[in-house]
Amino acid sequence: QVQLVESGGGLVQPGGSLRLSCAASGSGISIETAGWYRQAPGKEREVVATITKTGTTKYADSAKGRFTISRDDAKDTVYLEMTSLKPTDTAVYYCNADVNYSEYDEVLETDVSRYFEFWGQGTLVTVSS
Numbered sequence: 749q750v751q752l753v754e755s756g757g758g759l760v761q762p763g764g765s766l767r768l769s770c771a772a773s774g775s776g777i778s779i780e781t782a783g784w785y786r787q788a789p790g791k792e793r794e795v796v797a798t799i800t801k802t803g804t805t806k807y808a809d810s811a812k813g814r815f816t817i818s819r820d821d822a823k824d825t826v827y828l829e830m831t832s833l834k835p836t837d838t839a840v841y842y843c844n845a846d847v848n849y850s851e852y853d854e855v856l857e858t859d860v861s862r863y864f865e866f867w868g869q870g871t872l873v874t875v876s877s
Contacts, residue, residue: 749774749775749849749851750772750773750774750777750847750849750864750866751772751773751774751866751868752770752771752772752843752844752845752866752867752868753770753771753773753868753869754768754769754770754841754842754843754868754869754870754871755768755769755771755871756768756769756871757841757871757872757873757874758872758873758874759874759876760833760873760874760875761833761875761876761877762833762834762835762875762876762877763832763833764833764875765829765830765831765832765833766829766830766833766873767827767828767829767830768784768827768828768829768830768841768843768871768873769825769826769827770782770784770825770826770827770828770843770845770868771823771824771825772824772825772826772845772847772866773824774847774849775849775850775851776848776849776850776859776861777824777847777848777849778821778847778848778849779801779819779821779824779826779845779846779847779848780800780801780845780846780847780848780863781798781799781800781801781845781846782798782799782817782819782826782843782844782845782846783795783796783797783798783799783817783843783844783845784796784797784798784817784826784828784841784842784843784844785841785842785843785844786837786839786840786841786842786873787839787840787842787870788836788838788839789838789839791839793842794808795808796808796810796811796815796817796828796841797811797815797816797817797828798817799817799818799819799826803819805817810836814830814831814832814833815828815829815830815831816828816829817829826843826845828841830873833873833875834875835875835876835877836875837873837875838873838874838875838876839872839873840870840871840872840873841870841871841872841873842867842868842869842870843867843868844865844866844867844868845865845866846863846864846865847863847864847865847866848861848862848863849861849862849863849864850862
């Protein structure tokens with residue numbers, strides 16, 4: 749029912765910039781904590797940045813000062829602005845979000861609130877000259 753769709757990845761020159769978007773869709777959704785993760789070839793997935801419902805952010809040391817995570821709750825969207833990109837930033841970037849959503853419970857015969865962690869399918873960022 750709930751889906752996260754990333755966009756904005758692509759090929760960029762070293763020193764360039766990209767803006768990734770993560771759009772959430774579903775019934776009665778509300779994103780709590782959200783984050784961006786990345787997985788480079790041959791490496792484990794790692795956290796890049798997270799943002800809470802109240803806007804508190806955390807960044808990996810590798811991203812600090814270059815990347816900015818933000819959110820637009822009116823659009824149910826989370827962003828990652830990346831600047832001064834390096835070849836080592838090359839990875840598939842994944843959006844993650846803890847989401848409150850609603851769905852119909854046929855036993856209770858009413859809409860109920862659910863809470864679950866979702867992942868997007870990823871968007872590839874390639875930094876190369």
